[in-house]
Amino acid sequence: MLAPPVPVVADPFHTPEREELQATARRFVEDRVLPVADELDKVKGEIPRSLLDEMGGLGYFGITIPREDGGLGLGAFEYCMIAEELARGWMSVGSIIARAQGAGTGVDDPGRRAELLRRSAAGTWIGAIALSEPDAGSDLAAVATRAVREGDEFVITGRKRWIGNAKAADFLQVLVRTADPEPGERRSAGLATLVVEKERDSFPEGLTGSPIDKIGYHGFVTWDLEFDGVRVPAANLLGEQGFSDAQKWLNVARVHTAARAVGLARGAVEDCIVYLQQREQFEHPIADFQAVRFRLATMAARVEQARSFYQHVAHRLDQGEPCEREAAMVKLLATEMAAEVTGEGIQLHGGNGYTTEHRVERYWRDARLTTIFEGTSEIQQKIVADRLLPRSPLG
Known part of the structure; x- marks a missing residue:
């Protein structure tokens, strides 16, 4: 007597839309990402701008951005699913999409925010995230980079490390200290996030950087940054709950x-x-x-x-x-x-x-x-x- 058949259980996360999205990403990786990675990784080359433009056309920089703002209007599931496919070709390509997805768009001006969301979704507003410092990596509450308010601006002084894509980026999202914690407060009190807008492939006045030579994770350059009086509009403060x-x-x-x-x-x-x-x-x-x-x-x-x-x-x-x-x-x-x-x-x-x-x-x-x-x-x-x-x- 044969044992009863094992019931077939459908993948609870599978949908035709996700299947199509995944298939498109796999073809893109096979046709475009792998050849570029095979050529450039060996010489520590950067992701070509043309490849980034293609990714923007596919919507990969706006996976989680609402459709009304130019994005795909999808969630963390699709974001991670596409990232898996891209990383199978070159991890930096799977990583660069995190530098958009509406990052750096949390400004108060609704018109400006809508503009940046559209740019982010199109891949023309790609940033770099500046959290870590030489003495603050796992311990982000130890961030010491200082932002002092002067009128309608903040002035940033300090050093950040492990900032991927910093020079090529359109903006830097920087975790800074605007105040010291009061007695009895957590060490993370007084941290905030500022957006430093910049031209691609250059640093603004007061900001210098040195590339960090890595054994892997090529595709974009990782930087050690020195802020020496970088001025940022106060309107670029994303929030005072930085930590x-x-x-x-x-x-x-x-x-x-x-x-x-x-x-x-x-x-x-x-x-x-x-x-x-x-x-x-x-x-x-x-x-x-x-x-x-x-x-x-x-x-x-x-x-x-x-x-x-x-x-x-x-x-x-x-x-x-x-x-x-x-x-x-x-x-x-x-x-x-x-x-x-x-x-x-x-x-x-x-x-x-x-x-x-x-x-x-x-x-x-x-x-x-x-x-x-x-x-x-x-x-x-x-x-x-x-x-x-x-x-x-x-x-």
């Missing part, structure tokens, strides 16, 4: 990072499937050897697990849930998975994996960074643990 605003933004950013990590790991798995069937040893494709097959199977299973988790958290974000704990969990799980799976991909390529002749080394270099930015794995563990285990008064 809490940054924390809310980081929830989505961490799920976005999980999606990018899945894209990188998926790239390693897909490339290994091809390579293992082509590479022959002992008169057989190495895909015939059980040890290799089992290793690949485990890699693929871990990618699917992480994808399901980030989709679940993205869906909950779209339902209006804060998901701070879950965002930290999925960022931790997916990025550690990606670092390990891409490393396994190098191993399955053997000596060829340790060359720049195959993409798997690029996926590994970029995946290693995902465990660090948007909060290190250790910071994610702290966030999760603090919500599971409240500290005792003596802790």
Whole structure:
């Protein structure tokens, strides 16, 4: 007697619209992103402006911007889904879309805000986010860059570090300290966000920068910035809850990072499937050897697990849930998975994996960074643990 058939359960997140959106992104990556990445990553080149313009035409800079403002009017789910596809080609392409999505548009003037939203959606208002400093990375409450009010302007003085796309950007969104905390207040009190508008490929008066030479994450330049009396209109103050605003933004950013990590790991798995069937040893494709097959199977299973988790958290974000704990969990799980799976991909390529002749080394270099930015794995563990285990008064 046969066992009853296993019921087929439809993917609860699948819709025809999402399927079409994903298919378009996959074709774009295969036809346009991968050839550019293969050429430019080796020489630490930047994403060509022409490619950014194509992404703007596809709506990728306005995925979460309302349709009435020129965007696609979609949610965190679609934003992360497209980011996974783009990162499978080149992580920086999956990252650059986060520099738009309406960032830097929270000004009070409705007309100006509408203009910037349209520009953001079209990919002509792409920014850079300046949060970290030499002594304030994981500990953003320690931000020391100062903004002093002088009439209708703020004057910014200080130093920011790890600012990707800073020179090429149309604006910088800068976390600054406008006041010192009062006795008994949290250290994060007095932080605010200012938008520094600028010309592309240049810095405004009072701002200088030095490129940071990285081992990966090429496609845009990462900068160490020095603010020395940079003047910004007071109207460019986005809010005086800079720390809490940054924390809310980081929830989505961490799920976005999980999606990018899945894209990188998926790239390693897909490339290994091809390579293992082509590479022959002992008169057989190495895909015939059980040890290799089992290793690949485990890699693929871990990618699917992480994808399901980030989709679940993205869906909950779209339902209006804060998901701070879950965002930290999925960022931790997916990025550690990606670092390990891409490393396994190098191993399955053997000596060829340790060359720049195959993409798997690029996926590994970029995946290693995902465990660090948007909060290190250790910071994610702290966030999760603090919500599971409240500290005792003596802790």
